[in-house]
Amino acid sequence: MKVIIVGGVAGGASCAARLRRLDEKAEILMVERGPYVSYANCGLPYHVGGSIDNESSLLVATEQMFRSVFAIDCRTNCEVIGINSRLKTVDLKNHLTGEVTTEKYDKLLLSPGSAPIRPPLPGIDLPGIFSVRTVPDARNIRAWLDRSTDRSVGNSFTGCDTVSKPKHAVVVGGGFIGLEMVESFIERGLEVTLIEKLNQVMPPLDREMAILVERYLTKHGVKVELSDGVAGFRNTTNGSLEVLTESGKAHPADIVILAIGVRPETALAKMAGIELGQLGGMRVDEHMRTSDPDIFAVGDAVEVKNFVTGQWALIPLAGPANRQGRIAADVIAERDSRFRGTQGTSICKLFEAAISQTGISEKQLKEMGDTDYEKIYLYPNSHAGYYPGAKMLVIKLLFRKSNGLILGAQVLGEDGVPKRIDSFAMAIQMGCTIYDLEESELCYAPPFGSGKDPVNFAGMIAANILRGDMPVCHWEDTDKGFLLDVRNPQEIAVEAVPGATNIPLPQLRSRLGELPKDKEIMVFCRSAQRSYYATRILMQNGFNVRNISGSMLSRSHRAEG
């Protein structure tokens, strides 16, 4: 059996190595268009920023290693320029020699990845505008920044050393790579403007959660420009760039990063005549097989099922790509492995914080017209508050109203985020309900958690709602209710809510007569804990009451409109 693997990073490399382990006799040819196989493209933003200084540390495995350890014919700088799926051949061009050869295959695996989107805007090809996708991309960015620095001929006494030192960076696009590049540039001492066409950064998050990220960026000196698309680029008289936006602004830039997103590379799919999905990725079944039974595909270029939403998705992430490569190898070796689909777990470091999500967002639920869900916001400490270094976590949990199934979670914070998002991710994978979260036994010692972990708390709050113990509402529902604030006067002096009536919780039992029996009372405090106690008191005294989830804390980052 001869297997040709096209693309030697993530999914392709995983498939090649796994296939060799399963089948010593298979003839395996792995070709990679670029100069490197199996490199760590997730590390590229950090290489640009300097926290990974050495380019070579990004090279996980070499061509030589694939040959010597895996007995795989591995060829870099080698591109597929034609596929004949009837004859089962591929035409390969060696970019170093120009030579073209034709190879036969029994099975073909396509792992071409994705390409950064470069819209055909005026000035898009000006020097100084970069994408971040490959090792050479990172090298070019570093060289651009260093070259500019080298041109600086002044010194600190004459004050003229700033003339051509790069000062301004513009990052276009506020997704994962955009945010990582923002951080990298800030760490290099640049002034950074982030331009995002949508009305929020980090699209997997719901907007009110993204607001916290935007504030965090601003706090770190980043100029955040939302709801404004890039219209073009031009050179200024002093030789630097300007980024022009649809709203008519011009942002100075010594370097521009395009991080608008990626699109699946489908040139190979077209050559092979295989089916594409509606999102433009290759269509595969759960065995990672394309519409051609002898052609498999994995990685950024395929559409996969999100098993939480049930919808097709493009998930350009390393984890799924690696797992898919492994599964394709299994199937090629005649095993019955299946890809379960993805649940959209992801995380992004941003300065001291981590931004993470798993499962489905409220935005997606709304797009799908799904109304069988409830949501909660909570703001627990990352670990016991009395132990130094505890930070507030912000958690949004989405779950089925009808049965408590966990649908999605979004977790932000400066400590303890991976611990929580992974617990939610495992819970979603295993079809847990919020009732399971109530009972989860997660690790606890004061430096790492609390006797009731934030994950337990999320489960308890959600279960209180579904058991009918705590009717809940949200700020967007508070137009016509009677607003009751159970905080102390000192807290209200700092920030009051217009129109709210104040009865501090300790006085509530003795002042019930002041509350209306004919209106829905919507109660809040700082974090929704005291207002939960108030909700219980009022319910048992015959009032119609709801607790405002997250209370003042969720109010502080609610999305308008």
Place this chain on the structure above:
Amino acid sequence: MKVIIVGGVAGGASCAARLRRLDEKAEILMVERGPYVSYANCGLPYHVGGSIDNESSLLVATEQMFRSVFAIDCRTNCEVIGINSRLKTVDLKNHLTGEVTTEKYDKLLLSPGSAPIRPPLPGIDLPGIFSVRTVPDARNIRAWLDRSTDRSVGNSFTGCDTVSKPKHAVVVGGGFIGLEMVESFIERGLEVTLIEKLNQVMPPLDREMAILVERYLTKHGVKVELSDGVAGFRNTTNGSLEVLTESGKAHPADIVILAIGVRPETALAKMAGIELGQLGGMRVDEHMRTSDPDIFAVGDAVEVKNFVTGQWALIPLAGPANRQGRIAADVIAERDSRFRGTQGTSICKLFEAAISQTGISEKQLKEMGDTDYEKIYLYPNSHAGYYPGAKMLVIKLLFRKSNGLILGAQVLGEDGVPKRIDSFAMAIQMGCTIYDLEESELCYAPPFGSGKDPVNFAGMIAANILRGDMPVCHWEDTDKGFLLDVRNPQEIAVEAVPGATNIPLPQLRSRLGELPKDKEIMVFCRSAQRSYYATRILMQNGFNVRNISGSMLSRSHRAEG
């Protein structure tokens, strides 16, 4: 309905607050023998060490708060001195006034906690010997250390300022509290000796994992004395203490901490005439009800089912206590809540490291005579190796040989431990198999993980074994096999294994003729990854081969005998 709750920390306080939320009308009396309710006893070692400087930050909720917010009659310094379960009364003694009163109950909840074990050894009552259980304990320890310091009258010029400054601490017992106290004393600049009667520290770990903890302690300057019990204590002529051991040693000590363990407080149970279990804790059903239908019990003083082992256990941990308190409140309020039992999840900070476990240990499996299990060791990076700060994790995973069910995990390391132990904990709770772990979608970005997370890796290795792709063995099985080392000569020059034959992996395919077909080949490398590749090559060439799990890395901490 009148409910009396005995014990106002963790389980008792949780029960009281929850019960009020469920029932505004219930009359609730909560009594606490000590001066504080709802204090953070998990924080006491850190208060002694100084990382939590302020005693008041350990007081989570006050007597006053229970009264004002929860309308609970909360009495501190109030001890139960008699229970008449036929008449349903308790006799209460107010320690401040000496007054004794009798109160009637409809339901009684016992949450008396546990008491530090103080064996009746010679000298046990000498000044300077402390347990760490209550706020006054911590206060006394701090005062003892400070008083000794104050007595120091010299100065740094005369060199006589060390006379009475505490220099030596002896900690007896190497469990959670013992290790936390060791760290606290080291941080205060003391020389610390840790004496442990067992042949390992941290009893929930298997011994070969505990060896790593012992080395880590030694590396931090702690003198670790294993397999030696304390025989007694005596004063020396200069006024300090000496700890005498069964082996005849005498360890100097300016302060001694007894952290031998705790025993359930069962005086109340005896007064009430309720049933105790074989481990000495109160016997309760899944509703936290004792043998008396109107008496409930929670926390350290009850025996609970470990749902992984199926056995009764004493689990003196805050998390289960809080959950039990909540469940008891539900049941008292006539709800059908059930405690699922415990799975023994725990974690301990030790300097930069975390030591964690969940589920069952190999030791426990052996004690139970259970042989339907397999184990693996792995040593992955805590996050992408190319991103700064990655540390090696040490993971031991135990799973059912017959069906892949996850039985237990032990995780040690200086980064990323909580993320992994909680994933394993959720997996065990939900009855996951190792095949589920292969497919888990956990959060990944270079600062937090790897494309294949350590949890995925554990699943993949285990699945390779159970699918028959990688027969496994352990160092204890290698007596009669043919040992094959596939590392490079440079690695072997650093450390060789006596009797092993070396064929570097890249040469293996061309040197198969040098290997025996009639013997079992046991192959290893540094971490068992290359030896896995070698195993695949050899299996497919007709050899009888096993991969030594963890290879040189597991060999470095194997337990003898």
